[in-house]
Amino acid sequence: MNFKRFGRTAAIAFVAVIALSSCAANEGDTASTGDNAASGLTGTLNAGGASSQGAAQEAWVAGFQTANPDVTINYDPSGSGAGREAFIAGGSAFAGSDSYLDEDELAGVFAACAPDTKAVDLPVYISPIAVIFNVEGVDELNLDADTLAKIFAGTITQWDDAAIVALNPDATLPSALITAVHRSDDSGTTENFTDYLAKAAPEAWGEEASDTFPFGGEAAPQTSGVVSAVTNGVNTIGYADASAAGSLNTAALKVGDEFVAYTPEAAAEVVAGSPLVEGREADDLALDLNRLTTNPEEYPLVLVSYAIVCNEYADAEQGALVKAYVEYMASEAGQAVAAESAGIAPLSAELSENVASVLATVK
CATH class of the missing domain: 3.40.190.10 (Periplasmic binding protein-like II)
Incomplete structure (x- = not known):
């Protein structure tokens, strides 16, 4: 350092x-x-x-x-x-x-x-910040920064979108609307999440890092609110401090040529x-923070x-x-x-x- x-x-x-x-x-x-x-x-x-x-x-x-x-x-x-x-x-x-x-x-x-x-x-x-999801019939999910950005920006709206399917060829993705949940309050977790997307997928995201989420979609207050909305919703995805992810499924992010699950060590x-x-x-x-790492030993969506x-x-x-x-x-x-x-x-x-x-x- x-x-x-x-x-x-x-x-x-x-x-x-x-x-x-x-x-x-x-x-x-x-x-x-x-x-x-x-x-x-x-x-x-x-x-x-x-x-x-x-x-x-x-x-x-x-x-x-x-x-x-x-x-x-x-x-x-x-x-x-x-x-x-x-x-x-x-x-x-x-x-x-x-x-x-x-x-x-x-x-x-x-x-x-x-x-x-x-x-x-x-x-x-x-x-780590975990990308949490609750999608019927899906236990594992791979995402790259560009696709994640488009999901939360609202330009990818279906779970069986071609971009998601290409990253998850073995998954049975439903033909269902995506409900992307973000923080409703000014949030440092949001600032870190949007900082990652702004740096790793600048064209798809198109916004600067911010404590305030820049797009529409479903919103919930604080970490607990996002976790609750994802848990109790249908075909949902959100982001939260990994300590609060609980039993929810979490996505692996593409780092370099590999998909990396979050760990404290990474x-x-x-x-x-x-x-x-x-x-x-x-x-x-x-x-x-280095959001552009290509080292699969590192998990760049971190706070x-x-x-x-x-x-x-x-x-x-x-x-x-x-x-x-x-x-x-x-x-x-x-x-x-x-x-x-x-x-x-x-x-x-x-x-x-x-x-x-x-x-x-x-x-």
Whole structure:
């Protein structure tokens, strides 16, 4: 991964974090709760955002509150867009978001942050986005980016369309209308889904990446709403964080010359080969995901979900709570419980180290 913006200062900060972690480890068992066990922290932390993080946040909250019984953490899985809006307005201490802050958001004022300071994007969650489907008589489905784009743009409307048949010669595809389900709310999952289609099938898609779905069709709120609509509908297809796919069938995507089913490992491989977004501050870890990979070991329809935090808080006590909680989320222990509960791909050692380096400077 390309971390050229990091230099000596960040490296020193990370060494300091490791030293503190080692001391904490010597003081007690932190295997299930990260580096914050017996910290003496108190207070309430209100946050919200990405519904994709829902299962992971439940595990993170349980682990952190067990280690810090005088802390209460409330996470509202309201969607990435709503989470960023609430954080920017000062209504929450941090945001969970499947898309990083855009240039307009960065140019504004963050009410929870100290005057003349900004917020940064810290990766805490890596997951594939599953293309979920419920089609009578079909258990397996292969799709390339061009065909997937046309389905969701509404230019392919029948399941037995020639393009789908050509990709699935052994399937018995019904002569039935396709019901394509998308998110009705501003969604980081939608931003990642449309980013993949915009880059991998630009002519078929014809739109830029967006938190807001650009076409018509059936819409449902949040991840759970899309999963419910696909599950309970007829001849349906949708997209959702893979942790929420449950027992639904999922499509394999064409990568290079092969069709690739999602796995956490294949999602992590794409992230490992993706550079940081250019032109941002050195402590901002927004990633420019490689959607055009032809390596069948990689699954390009992936999301990286961020904890968006102030680099300095107006309320120092809130800053200390956010710092400790996000440190746990990104720690080896925090990633392990999220992997178990939500099936995420844990952060690479390199990415985890760089998140720790930035958090060491948060106050």
